[in-house]
Amino acid sequence: MPHLFAIMRARVLAALADDLPGLAPELLARVEVTPTREAAHGDMATNAAMVTAKPAGRKPQDIATALVARLKDDPDIAEASVAGPGFVNLRLVESTWRAEIPAILTAAESYGDGNVGQGIRVNVEYVSANPTGPMHIGHCRGAVVGDALANLMAKAGFDVTKEYYINDAGNQVLALAWAAYWRYLQAIGTPLTEDEYAQLVPGGLQYRGDYLVPVGEALKARHGDSLAAPGGHVGPPEAWLDIVRDTTLDLMMASIREDLELLGVRQAVFSSERALVAAGAADTTIEQLRAKNLIYEGILEPPKGKTPEDWEPREQTLFRATKFGDDVDRPLRKSDGSNTYFANDIAYHADKVRRGAQIMIDIWGADHGGYVSRMKSAVKALGDGTATAPTLDIVLCQIVHVLKDGEPVRMSKRAGTFITLRDLLDEVGRDAVRFTMLTRKSDAQMEFDIAAAVAQTRENPVFYVQYAHARCRSVLRAASEMLGPEATAPAALAGVNLETLSHEAELALIRRLASWPRVVESAAIAREPHRIAFFLYDLAGDFHMLWNRGRDDAALRFLQPEQRADTLARVALVAATATVIRSGLAVMGVTPVEEMR
RNA sequence: GGACCCGUAGCUCAGCUGGAUAGAGCGCUGCCCUCCGAAGGCAGAGGCCGAUGGUUCGAAUCCAUUCGGGUCCGCCA
16 A cells, blocks of 8 residues: 555646646656655645646746645645745645554554565675674674665565575685684694694685684594594595585584574575586676677786786786776686686676576675676676666675774784674674664764663663653553553554544654655665664654653643543554554564563 | 765764755753653754855755765785
C-alpha cells in the first residue's frame, strides 16, 4: 500500500493533469510532495507548479493557484495555499493523520515496508575480510553498514541477498598456511626457534598472532606428528601445505562467522574466490571481454609524479577500462601470464550476475577507494549497455578512529595492539556498536568513543532511542494492568476512537510516525542506512517531549484512570510509537529493550 | 603529478539528491523535582555553510578554479 506522501503526490499529479494534460513523464518525475520544515507552511508542500511552469509557459503562481482550487475539494485536505515562489502548501485534516495509527498497529513492525524495490534482485556484499585472522574494528563499520543497508533495501521491497566474498586465493593464504604450520610444529614440540623457522618460510613469517595457536593444536589433534619431518622439523610442503591451508581456512572462517554472529550479521551466501579460480572463471570472463574487443596486450605508463623505484615497462593483458569512464586501462594478467586479483574480481561480479543479481552493492573500506571506478567500468563492460543491464553501486566506508578514555587506540597488527571486533563487542555491546556505527553517513570519517557509546545520557543516541522505547513499553504494561490486556491489545487499540488526540505535540508525533515509510523509501534509494538512526533519534525526541508534558501537568499523562476513552486513544499512540521504533531498530539490527537497567 | 572522500555554530555531526527564515546534541546563559513520570524537559545566545567565480525563478546541495584534512595510485591481495 502506498504511503501517505505517495498518495498525496498522486492526487497532486491528478490535479495537475486536469490543468496541464500531456506533460512529459520525466518532468512529472520531478514533482515531489515533501514534509514541510516549518509548521507554518502546513504539513506537506509540493514543487509541482515550479517545475512545470517553464515547459508550460505559465507563471508558477498561476499553476499553483489552479492546483489549489482543485485540491481544496479533496476530503483529506483541510487547507491548500500558494506560498513563496510557487509552492503549494497542504494541511491535511487531522483525522487523516490519526488514521495512520490503526494502520501502524495493524501492520505492526512491517509498517514502513515499501514497494519501490519492485522485487528487483539486489546482492549486497560486505565484510569480506580476508580469512587470515579474526575480525577487527576496521571491519566493523562495513559489516554494520552493509547489514543495515541490506535490511533497509529488503524493507523497501527489493529482493535482497546478503553475501560474503572469501578471499581465499592468492599468496596471503599460503603465508597463512606457513604461519599455521609454525604453530603446529610448536604444538608437537619442534626444536626449531622462531628465527630458524622464519628462515625456511618463503617471503618470511607473517601472521604471528596468538589466534593461530588453536589452529596448531587442531592440526596436531587431527594429524598427530604426521605432517612434520622426523624430530619436529619442516616437512616437504607437498606433504602438508594443502592440508594445513584447508584446515586453517576452515577454522579461520568458522571464527569469523562466530564474530559475525556476535555482531548479529548473518549472510546467506559465502562465495569462495578459490572455487572461482579453480573453475577457471577469470579466464572465461577475460575471453568474454575479448569477444567484445575490450582486451589487448599493452604497456602502461608509469604513474605520474611517483614512479616506483623498480618500475620498468612490461607487457600485460589489459582491459579497456577507459572506454567506461576509468582513468587508465587495467591489467588482467600479470607479465608472467597469471591472472590479477582484478580479473578474479570481475569474474566474481559476473558470477553474481549469473546468479541473478540485477543490482550489486559492494561495501568497501576507504582504502579501496582507488578501486571503485575500475570495478564499475568492468561491470558496465559485462552488461549490454541497456537500462536493464546489471549495475554496481559501491558504498565506501571511511576510517573509524576508536577512542578509549579520550585517547586514540592505535591499530597495529605488528605491535599487537589492534582491537578485535570481539574486544569491542565485549566492552560496548552489540546494540550500541551497531547503532553508533550508523550515526554517521558512511563517507564521512568517524570517531568511535567507547565511553560515549555506553553513556546513559541524551548525547548518546542509542540510549535516547532505547529509553523512548522502554518508556513506551512501561506505559503499555501499566495500561494493560489498568484497562485489561484485551482492551490494550494492538487489534483492540486499532479500533479505538482517536479524536481526542488533537494536541500539537500529539499530532507532531503522529506526523513523524507517518513519515517512516517515506524515510525507508528515500534512504533505500540513496543507499544511506544512517538516515534510520537519525529518524529514530528525532522520533524519540518527539516522544520524550510528549512524556515530559505529562510530568509537568498530570492531566496530560497517558494514563487517566477516570477517563477510559482518552486513555485508550493515548495508549494507541504510545503503542504505535513503540511499533515504529521497533520497526526502525529491526532495520539497524538493534534489539529494542523493554526497560532500562 | 593524478584519482576519490570530507570541510556547515566553540566541539561532534544532520540537512530527505536544487526549494521557503540552514537544524540537533554537547558546551555556555537562565529556568523546571518537599510528593506523584527529572539517567529528563523548557527558553536564550551562538553561522559569510572553507574561499572565489558560474549555471537559474532559487545553491550548503550542481559545475569550474582554489585552500585545508584524509584515503589511495603497474604485476600485492
